[in-house]
Amino acid sequence: METYQPPDGWNALADPTRRAIVECLAQRARPVGEIAEVLPVSRPAVSQHLKVLKAAGLVTDQAAGTRRIYRLNPAGVRALRDQLDTFWSRALAGYQEAAEQSTTEETS
Amino acid sequence: MTQAAATVVQRQIVVEAPIERAFAVFTERFGDFKPPEHNMLGVPIAQTVFEPKVGGHIYDRGVDGSECRWARVLVYSPPERVVFSWDISVQWQIEEEPDNTSEVEVRFVAETADRTRVELEHRNIDRHGPGWQSISDAIAGGDGWPLYLDRYAALIAKEN
Numbered sequence: 001m002e003t004y005q006p007p008d009g010w011n012a013l014a015d016p017t018r019r020a021i022v023e024c025l026a027q028r029a030r031p032v033g034e035i036a037e038v039l040p041v042s043r044p045a046v047s048q049h050l051k052v053l054k055a056a057g058l059v060t061d062q063a064a065g066t067r068r069i070y071r072l073n074p075a076g077v078r079a080l081r082d083q084l085d086t087f088w089s090r091a092l093a094g095y096q097e098a099a100e101q102s103t104t105e106e107t108s
Numbered sequence: 109m110t111q112a113a114a115t116v117v118q119r120q121i122v123v124e125a126p127i128e129r130a131f132a133v134f135t136e137r138f139g140d141f142k143p144p145e146h147n148m149l150g151v152p153i154a155q156t157v158f159e160p161k162v163g164g165h166i167y168d169r170g171v172d173g174s175e176c177r178w179a180r181v182l183v184y185s186p187p188e189r190v191v192f193s194w195d196i197s198v199q200w201q202i203e204e205e206p207d208n209t210s211e212v213e214v215r216f217v218a219e220t221a222d223r224t225r226v227e228l229e230h231r232n233i234d235r236h237g238p239g240w241q242s243i244s245d246a247i248a249g250g251d252g253w254p255l256y257l258d259r260y261a262a263l264i265a266k267e268n
């Protein structure tokens with residue numbers, strides 16, 4: 001329906017292991033080692049999956065000493081905000097028209 | 109963008125109408141200006157009702173009589189202010205848990221006798237969670253993720 005190309009984010013979550021990683025990070029931010037402990041996947045495999053998720057914009061990472069901490073990208077909230085912003089812009093434009101019309105029309 | 113900024117939508121608009129009328133149009137004719145694609149019913153909307161009292165709802169009634177109550181009226185003080193909840197989840201379904209809903213405050217300020225400034229603030233958007241809190245359900249539901257990711261993907265594409 002949309003004209004944009006489905007970016008990597010779409011495919012990134014098609015993989016069940018990557019969905020499990022996202023779910024795991026939804027609980028809290030974690031380093032690679034900790035994710036590998038929780039999931040039945042090797043550490044190098046987790047790293048590979050994280051790379052894909054990061055490229056898709058679903059996950060961000062941050063150095064903390066010698067480790068890298070991975071967390072979900074708050075873009076999710078921004079996506080919702082963006083929708084609501086669009087919604088209210090359109091609603092208020094329609095509202096203005098309705099309010100000014102009924103002024104000229106005469107009313108209750 | 110800061111986290112706080114991401115969780116609030118603020119809009120304002122000035123209308124050439126006295127404050128009483130500005131308030132009345134917003135509440136009584138909400139369905140006339142609400143974008144039409146904002147519909148969680150399976151059928152077209154026949155009417156949108158804004159119940160003018162605290163504890164009332166804003167709801168859509170479909171052409172087949174089905175109803176979708178998607179907001180609770182929290183404050184109703186004509187002609188200055190109205191606050192209602194936004195009980196719509198990131199999966200565009202009714203959110204039953206009030207703690208997971210955001211709220212919309214609309215303030216009406218008379219600039220002159222015939223002109224009103226309308227300030228709208230949709231806040232606590234993060235209470236819905238970016239979809240992650242309910243991620244297990246979302247993943248399980250076939251419609252949840254594709255729908256959500258579609259929007260997510262569009263945003264990312266736009267930002268690039």
